Amino acid sequence: MGILLSGNEAIARGAFEAGVEAAFAYPGTPSTEILETIAREYDEIYAEWTSNEKVALETAIGSSLYGKRTIVSMKHVGLNVAADPLFSLSYMGVNGGIVIVSADEPSMFSSQNEQDNRWYGLFAKIPVLEPSDSEEARIFTIEAFDISERFDTPVLLRITTRIAHSKSVVNPGTRKMPEGFSGYEKNFHKNVLMPMNARVRHRIVEERMSRLEEYSNNFRYNVLIEGKGRKVITSGIDYQYTREVFPEASILKLSMTNPLPRRKIDEFIGNRESNEKILVIESLDPFIEMQIKSWGYTTVEGKERTGKLYELSVSRLREIFLADKDEHLNEEASAVENLPPRPPVLCSGCPHRGVYYELRKKKAIVHGDIGCYTLGALPPLSAMDTCVDMGASVSMANGMNAMIKRNGEEKRPVFATIGDSTFVHSGITPLIDAVTNRIPTHVIILDNRVTAMTGHQVNPVTGISIKGEDAPQLDLEKLCRAVGVKTVEVIDPFSLDEIESAVERHKKLDEASVIIARAPCALIPLAEKKAPYRIETDKCTMCKICLKTGCPSISIVDGKMVIDEETCTGCSICFQVCKFEAILQVEGAGI
Amino acid sequence: MKDTVNNILLSGVGGQGILTASNLICEVLLHEGFDVKKNEIHGMSQRGGSVTSHIRYGEKVFSPVIPHGEADYLVGFELLEGYRYIDTLREKGQFIYNNYSIVPGSMLLGRESIYPDNLEEKISASGYKYYSLPAEEMARELGNTRVVNTILVGFLARFLNINKDVWLEAIERIVKKKYANLNLKAFETGYSYDPE
Incomplete structure (x- = not known):
């Protein structure tokens, strides 16, 4: 009897069996569980969440140069970030095998586009393997390392959401270390991609692809x-x-x-x-x-x-x-079509809620980014104007602000909102540009201490390692000051007054500034749960302003406004918006 | 083509323990020697959104996703989320649901009540064999509403022709020790529930 593993767990298993010694990744649905599984189950493999996907792949080149098999995993759009090293790594080749897992998302369940990353194989001239279930995911991971070393090339293991997140039967094998570990050897012609070497390497790459085509003809899984x-x-x-x-x-x-x-x-x-x-x-x-x-x-x-x-x-x-x-396939339209949808929402007690509530009140132009807080774009908050890719909030604000500065006519304040992990991933560089070019971009870092959307992975601000141990904690205030931002303020995102006054102060500044709205994600143990709130029906005028916070704990039952005390975390945002003192904290509620 | 694949669809709201329930069911099916596949969507949709888990088992299963109109059992952890997928049932499919409503947020601000109040009538008019369970109350009586999932699995288990001991053993294997007894009780409560 085999065991049931998801495609992601099976890839982790395959990496273990293939004798992989290093694994690098940045979280991204549907790829996240690959490194999570490796970190949790296989102590034999060194695992690291890197700051972004480009860093992941470059770090992998280092461990490969040292002769160690290395796996790198990311979501499809992550490979765009890692594309720079990818194309050149193709020329350079590997010492220890490198397998790059690209988890693509047809239908975009949790993504901003549905690009087909098989093109990267053709474009970067590297082999692509596509498993069709978990057992193949395990086996192809092992095969991919063999191909990588045999043909001196990184290999792209391309999966899709249904492979990554479906469980099917796997028959695990044992860990076998590759033979002939040689450590690092200097190789100028191969590893220094300056023009004179790259020209030679390109020829080798084209020859490699011809040999790989022959291999593909004989590949037993075709x-x-x-x-x-x-x-x-x-x-x-x-x-x-x-x-x-x-x-x-x-x-x-x-x-x-x-x-x-x-x-x-x-x-x-x-x-x-x-x-x-x-x-x-x-x-x-x-x-x-x-x-x-x-x-x-x-x-x-x-x-x-x-x-x-x-x-x-x-x-x-x-x-x-x-x-x-x-x-039966030609039936009439389904009877269930007109049901109310149940889209994802910012959780009860989410620290992002108040920030978006205030930004909306200020009619700000808000450049957004990738994370849970993207949900701030949905009604009733509807506070975010844009969402393109990791870090783009700050860069887009720079571009817009530069034009506003030249032409002068814009009444609405411009803000960039970005999560802590996303800021580390790609937000620091455009912040530097804002300072250097004297662009008055105001950045709000929604710092909830964790990479939340993908399932609470640790990141540099968390202060905890991937193995759950203490880790150095990135000081965002010092970092922002170090790049030249003069006004850096930390505020409590559960205080609407604090948010409002900070937004007021910062929008008047004629230079780059940063507000760090800091409170832990409501879903992690670090988050403080307080006594829940209750609506006093006789005082409630049904003005529904509390509904405008988009809190899932508030609803209308039998024509009356109600807070679900089981899910309410006591964050008090609804209490702060209520003008009729109709919302009160439940006294003595046991937490 | 003779259809030998059996399909169970679980649906509900993020946070209701659907993935744990489907892990338990798959553990049992695998133990019984079936080829098993299951599928869920993770990520953004889980933040209070609609969540489903597809379970397929038989001699040999290909797609991990249940095709439209082929589910043998639909288990709704919440009334609306159960009804939402009723068309996934095959003609003789059966619908088991927790008679409990979770109002979907405040998305449609301005409307009084967006939660449809005639779902049970619609279910009864659908022609499918259905079973309504007060699983939320049953769980509260057991002292913890988080075992709604195990109660529903217990009830589903009556239909699957697998020895009850196999289920109980699986619960002991995969549920944390601290919660094992509670879940065993919850399973029994669901298993012995008489919907008539």
Whole structure:
């Protein structure tokens, strides 16, 4: 009997079995549990949350140079951050194997775009493996290290949300250390990518890709499932959907999708003169399909049927390919469509709530960032104007402020709001730019002491290591002052008065400034839980101003405003907004 | 194609213990020798949002996600969140739900009550076999509302033709010692509940 592991847990297991000694990552859904599992389960592997994905990959180059197998994991957009070292690492190659896990998010359950990172394989000229369940995730991780060292290349292990977060049966093996550890050896021609060396390395990279194509042709996990029906080429999770929807089909399951096994595909398609349609089933971009078509095949189809949007599924494939044959799929619109939605919200007691409440009151232009606080853009707070990528809040505020400074006409104050982890990830550099260029960007660091959205990972401000031990704590005040910000204030985000007066003071400043709104995330042990609040029905005028804080503990029951005392943390924001003294703290409530 | 895959969909609100419940069910199914797959979405949606867990088991399971109209059992941890997925049930599918409402935030500010008050009528008109459990009250009687999940699993277990001892052993294996007894009781409470 095997064990049930998620794809992420299986990758961690595979890394352990492959003799990996170092793991670096920045948290990002759906990749986070890879490093979490490694840190929790496998003491044999050195694990580190790095400040961002670029740092993760560069750190991996260091441990690889020392001869140690290293795994790096990140969400799809994280690879954009790490793209700079990625492209050059491709030229440089590895000493100990490097496997980079890219967890893509078709359908964007917790992401800002649904880019298809298989293109990075083609673009950076590195091999790509795509597991289709947890057992393959484990096995391919081990295979990837073998390929990495054999071909002197980093390998991209590309998974998607449904692989990362689905559990399926895994048969774990034992840890085997790679043979021939050599430590670090100086190698000027390989490791110093200056033009004279890089030119030579590029030639080696192209030769490597040719050899890898031959390897892909023989790769035992690029496998043909013989059938009688139509011919389908597929990969990753879409393979599972294909098997279920087309149980009779002849399927070429691609596990290595860069380089594609061209000879194997040629053989699978067979006679070029035949009119037989070959179907390519892949979520997102026509990565496989476009390449096969570029070889002159005209009978290959896929994207014109499946589209490029969102993840595929058994239901979607049936709708697309079998709907006319299967009556129950043609039913009328669902009866449950008009139900009220239940979107995610800032939690009860969230320290971000008051800040957004005040910014909205001030009609500020608020550049936002990536984290739980992105939810401040949703009604009823509706306080955030933008959200693009990690750190962009500060940079976008810089750009807008620079233009306002030149042209002068803007009544609304401009603020950047950014979490502590995101600030460390990518917010420091644009803050330096604001100082250097005399741009009056006012940054509010929503410092809740932890990387919250992805499940409370530690970061440099937490003061706790990945193993739960004491760690040096980054001093954000000193850091901001050190880059030249003169006004740095720490405020209590549970005091609306403090927030308001700080916002008033800072918006008048003609230079960069920082407000640190500091209180621990309501969901971590560090957070203080106080006696809950209660609404005095006879004093309540149903003005609903407390609802405008967007607190999930407040609702209307039988026409009356009610606070759920079980979920109320006593943060008091509703008490502060109530103009009729109708909200009171429950005295003597046992906490 | 003969359909040999069985499907259980759990749905509710973030924080109701859905993932723990699905871990328990999968542990038992795996122990019984089934191929098992399960899927959830983590991340942003978990912050008080709607949460589902898909469980599929049989000889051989491919997709980890239950196709539309193929769930054999739908377990609603909350009334609205259960009803939201009622179309996922197959024709002879059965709907088990906790008769308890959690009002979804204050998103639609300005409307009096956005929580539909006729869900039970709709469920009864849906034609599906259904079972309503006062799981919240049952849990409160046991002294802890956090065991709603185990009560619902206990009730579901009656339908799955697996020896009760296997369930109890699984609870002892995967629940923290401190809470094992409470959860064993909660399971029994659900298992022996008579909805009639």
